[in-house]
Amino acid sequence: MITLFGIPASASTAPRICLEEAGARYRFVPITRAPPGPPEFVASSPHGKVPALVDGDTVVTESAAVVMHLSERFPAAALAPPPDDPLRAAWYRWLMFLTADLQAPLYQVIYPQRFSPDRLMVGRVRHVAERTVTERLDEIEQWLDGREYLVGEHFTSADAFLWMLVPWTRHMVRPGFVRPHTQAWFERLMQRDSIARVVAWEGIV
Amino acid sequence: MRLQCSPARPATAVRAALIEAGAPYELVRTDDPGPAAGARSQRLPALVDGDARVDGDAAIILWLGDRYPDSPLTPAPATPQRADCFRWVAYLANTVQTIGARRGTVVGVEPDIAATIRVGAASDLAGALEFIERELAHRDHLVAGRFTGADLLLYQLVAIELADLVPSVAAHPNLSAHRTRIEARPSVVGARAEWATSS
Numbered sequence: 001m002i003t004l005f006g007i008p009a010s011a012s013t014a015p016r017i018c019l020e021e022a023g024a025r026y027r028f029v030p031i032t033r034a035p036p037g038p039p040e041f042v043a044s045s046p047h048g049k050v051p052a053l054v055d056g057d058t059v060v061t062e063s064a065a066v067v068m069h070l071s072e073r074f075p076a077a078a079l080a081p082p083p084d085d086p087l088r089a090a091w092y093r094w095l096m097f098l099t100a101d102l103q104a105p106l107y108q109v110i111y112p113q114r115f116s117p118d119r120l121m122v123g124r125v126r127h128v129a130e131r132t133v134t135e136r137l138d139e140i141e142q143w144l145d146g147r148e149y150l151v152g153e154h155f156t157s158a159d160a161f162l163w164m165l166v167p168w169t170r171h172m173v174r175p176g177f178v179r180p181h182t183q184a185w186f187e188r189l190m191q192r193d194s195i196a197r198v199v200a201w202e203g204i205v
Numbered sequence: 206m207r208l209q210c211s212p213a214r215p216a217t218a219v220r221a222a223l224i225e226a227g228a229p230y231e232l233v234r235t236d237d238p239g240p241a242a243g244a245r246s247q248r249l250p251a252l253v254d255g256d257a258r259v260d261g262d263a264a265i266i267l268w269l270g271d272r273y274p275d276s277p278l279t280p281a282p283a284t285p286q287r288a289d290c291f292r293w294v295a296y297l298a299n300t301v302q303t304i305g306a307r308r309g310t311v312v313g314v315e316p317d318i319a320a321t322i323r324v325g326a327a328s329d330l331a332g333a334l335e336f337i338e339r340e341l342a343h344r345d346h347l348v349a350g351r352f353t354g355a356d357l358l359l360y361q362l363v364a365i366e367l368a369d370l371v372p373s374v375a376a377h378p379n380l381s382a383h384r385t386r387i388e389a390r391p392s393v394v395g396a397r398a399e400w401a402t403s404s
Contacts, residue, residue: 047336058285064299065291068267072282083271083282089252089259096264096298104303105310115307117328121321128310128318 002026004066005041005052007033008202011063011103012051014164016202018067018157020194022074028201063164064099067157079157087152094150094158098165102140105132106168130172137169141179148188155192163189167204206230207253215400216250217393218361219265222354224392226273232403262361263298266354267291278354286348293347293355301362304330304370330370334363334377341379345386352390360387 004019004026006012012028019026031037035048044059045052052059053066060069071080081087108115108129116125140162143150150158166176166186176182189195198204208223210216212234223230235249251260252268259268270279270290280286304326311319337359340347347355363371364384374381387393 046340055288058288060288060292062292062295062299064295065288068291068295069288072287083274086255086257088271089254089257089264089268092264092267093259093261096261096267096295099295099299100261100263100303101306104299104306108307115325115329116321117324118321121318124315124318125321125325128314128322132310 003054006050014161015066017160018070022077071157144181209233209251211249218357220396221392226276290353338377
């Protein structure tokens with residue numbers, strides 16, 4: 001059975017949505033934010049970060065990597081375009097964009113103290129990061145104009161990844177929700193059974 | 206295939222990946238990649254491969270791995286090595302490469318905050334390099350037992366993109382050996398020679 005180590009409403013949310021989409025048999029092991037966590041988690045996550053996924057002989061960390069692994073592990077769930085489809089390129093592009101260009105600066109907005117060696121600068125570091133995140137959210141908003149999903153005509157794990165990140169922006173001056181196309185996309189995805197279940201379990205607002 | 210690169214940023218990992226794959230391509234140096242399909246603008250490097258459009262070093266390498274499954278860029282599906290390759294590519298893209306991006310955010314901000322961001326970026330890079338150094342202690346490549354496109358990405362970041370931030374290479378003997386190993390690959394030699402002669 002697959003084991004997903006995670007924290008509710010964190011970077012493990014997108015992998016959990018993928019597992020639910022696939023109808024996979026798995027167990028979710030909640031990790032507290034106080035290190036080091038249970039030994040089986042420590043053995044699986046070299047950084048001590050969530051998510052960590054154990055799938056037989058395969059151990060994988062990094063939310064985007066876990067999502068890519070699950071998308072290939074359960075091809076019937078169509079979480080990714082097939083390898084010979086040109087849309088596969090767009091799927092990779094969006095996942096890498098979301099993890100590097102949106103998720104990474106979002107951590108600076110949420111935990112600015114980790115990124116500022118000078119405590120007096122924390123607020124301004126956050127402000128600069130928020131400006132970057134705002135630009136990325138605007139770019140996504142533009143892309144979602146007239147589109148149901150990020151890649152092609154169907155839900156993919158890239159949508160799950162973005163869906164995970166949008167609530168992380170809720171404390172920003174202009175959260176992702178205030179953009180009409182992003183809001184419509186977000187609410188549409190809320191109707192999916194997989195996401196509705198994860199929302200209920202993880203208490204995502 | 207057409208690969209668009211910024212004249213200021215040679216995208217060595219992607220061009221070496223194309224050589225590893227044996228994929229013929231046209232190199233176009235430009236600062237203006239033009240619009241992608243739809244409203245979204247492309248980033249550089251950007252690859253046009255028939256109907257496929259993909260931009261960003263990490264995404265291009267992953268795409269080429271699928272497009273050329275006999276190449277060494279990504280391990281075969283349904284193997285633990287493939288998941289580990291995904292882990293490394295994601296980590297390098299969202300943690301190490303973004304350190305360079307953070308430096309880019311200092312344009313137009315006050316000097317004191319720019320200095321703080323730079324110091325923070327350098328400190329985070331030092332931590333990331335320590336982690337990679339430990340991971341390379343008992344193997345030649347990032348994914349145990351084999352070369353992958355993740356090695357090309359690490360090489361590009363350490364040897365080229367973030368070279369000015371990388372503390373003494375001597376302090377990281379495993380990383381230094383990795384760099385030497387990757388730099389000697391014919392694909393990397395070819396990619397560097399191509400850039401030098403095409404400018």
